[in-house]
Amino acid sequence: MGNLYQKLLENGKSDFYPYHMPGHKRKPLTEVLKRVCDIDITEIDGFDNLHHAEGILAQLQKRAAKIYGSEECFYLVGGSTAGILSAIATVIKRGETFLIGRNCHKSVYHGAYLNGANTEYLFPESVKGVGIVGEVTAQQVQLALESNSRIKAVIIVSPTYEGVVSNVREIADIVHEYGIPLIVDEAHGAHFGFHEMWPHSACTQGADIVIQSLHKTLPSLTQTALLHVNGNLVDRSRLKRFLAIHQTSSPSYVFMAGIEESLDYMESVGKSRMDKFADLWWQMLKNLSACKVLMIYPKKMDGQDFGDAKETKEKRIKYDIGKLVISVENSNISGQKLYDILLNDYHLQMEMAGGSYVLAMFTLADEQDAYVRLTEALLEIDKKLRISVPAKAKSDVAPNREPLEKAMEFWMAWDMTTELVDVDDCDGRIAGDFINLYPPGVPVVVPGEILKEEILEIIKEYIRQGLPVHGVKCMEGKVWLEVIYGKQ
Ligand SMILES: Cc1ncc(COP(=O)(O)O)c(C=O)c1O
Structure with a gap:
């Protein structure tokens, strides 16, 4: 080594x-x-040479595979994005059908677009009363595969941006019954598998390709990531070809040494740091249970209190500890307002605001101070809030609620000529661009889908709440959307 x-x-x-x-x-x-x-x-x-690794980089990649329990691992220096684009190009050829968790990151859609893939979606349920997207279930995958025999590969995201984990083992078993590969975007789960309180990594749960951003949850430089491969459903020489296409021909040794060091760190002190991380987390959840208006998610899983789970260690937590979702569902403020208060009054920079919640992200690098500051701020804010249950639940504007009707494949629609149309005149028009909240980058509308009154109202509501909506233009006091040119 x-x-x-x-x-x-x-x-x-x-x-x-x-x-x-x-x-x-x-x-x-x-x-x-x-x-x-x-x-x-x-x-x-x-x-060595990352694109033809035979020496030191080959050894390091072998070691990373061993750490995560995969058969083969590739260093990524262009983030998970490079891995996702390469993985999709490997398993999907032009015109083939790809089954995508609708809550996947935009890089998945970009991969599908570049490969001219026809898309089918898995729509996970929203978590009731919180406004975040839940897990993809094995039953959903089974149903989708049964109803479309043309599907050639499946991709899901687990954990999600907000820490929701799907049962990868069950999903992989079903996908493999159809003789096709499962890709798991584990960009937010590079810390999985290092400690018994966190879920297993998809690397050991039957996934054929797993992509992880080390930079998101481990002490590693931005853009550092890993791609793991298992089994014989993935053509590995094709994968290498696409990694060479999607990754720079000048990979940074600073990044690669950073990957090596972050894995050294996890192997040496990772377990004890994660022990401490879990302890600080439970303590924070306990203290935050005093909130009267703000709701902290996840509080329970499968009816089991997190506190119980900690004591018994009976089973692994189904959610990613470290993603604190603070729901404002029953309060008199919006998610964006809470985000702004935390930023401006307490100098606490959150990861993101949604319509009905704010997301704070913790990692093993956080010390007690980080937990105490946020807890104190939330308890103080909570005291000033009023319970207010609006007629229309804030979490009702969660993305990916209902499948929209598809007028054409999105790779086709994204290449067509478009025009800007006032959102109030868009009912029945075909979307020419993605519309999403960024972060998390989950599409509310995909090009080629037919815009309907209900979804247009949701988009307007996002804008009214000051959320970061990408894919819309605000000009002359109006909201404009990119739609396919000429009424169809
Ligand atoms: C779920 C998910 N997948 C993939 C990515 C892309 O990761 P990276 O920034 O490492 O390219 C992101 C980025 O935020 C993400 O949230």
Whole structure:
């Protein structure tokens, strides 16, 4: 096993002169470069080549596979996005049908578009009263596969952005009965499998390809991620081809050494850090149970209180500990308002605001102070709020509620000429662009779908609440949507 980081440092200090990229020549000419200059190199002798790994990088990738319990692992330096695009191109050829969890990230849709895939969707239920999207069930997958024999591959996201985990084992078994591969976007679950209080990683639950962003939940640099492969349903040489297409031909050694170090960290102190993480988390949940108006999710799972689960350790928590969803469903404020109060009055930057909730994200890097500050702020805010149950539940505007009727495949629609039309005149028109809240980037509307009054009202409501809606234009005091040119 080579230690890439040490080797890079030694190379930086050596008298080997760099007649090669990068252009800084290991000279810290700017402030940022001062920190990374010594170890930022290109594929020079002794440092292997990510796209044809045979030396140190091959060893490191083997080690990452061993840690996560997969058969083979590939380092990603373009985030999970590069892995998702490559995985989709590997399993889906032009014109083939792809079954997608509708709550998947936009990179999944981009992958489907680039490959001209026809799409079918799995619509997970929303979690009642919270406004977040729930799990994809094995029954849904079974039903979808039974009703469309043309489906060639399936992708789901687990855990979701908000920490909801699907039963990957059951889903994989069903997908494999049809002889096709299951991809799991585990971008938010690179910390799974390191501690018994967290769910198993999809790597050990039968998924054929699993993609994880190390940068999201482990101490790793932005853009660092992993792609794991299992079984014989995935053509691995095709996968390598697409990784070479979707990843840069100049992969960053800073990133790759960062991946190595974050896995070193998890192997050495990860378990004890996650023990502490879980303890701080339970304590926070206990303290937050004093809230009278704000609702904390998830409080219970399968009728079992988180507190009980901690004591008995009978079964793994079905949700990702660390994703705190603070629901304002029964309060007199919106999710965006709570987000703004936490930011402006308490200097606490949340991960995102939805129509009916705010999401805070914790990792093993958070110390007690982080838990105490948020708890104190929420308890104080809660005291000032009133219970107010609006006629129309805030969580009713959750994305992916009802399947919209599809007028044409989205890869086709996204390439068509469009025009901007006032949202009030869009009923019956065909969407020409995605409309989503970003984050989390789950599409409310996909190009090619027919816009109907109900969905248009939801979009207007998002805008009224000041949520970050992508795919709409606000001009001249009106909201405009991109629709396919000319009335069909
Ligand atoms: C569910 C999910 N999948 C994939 C991605 C893409 O990950 P990355 O930013 O590592 O490319 C994201 C990014 O937020 C995500 O939320």
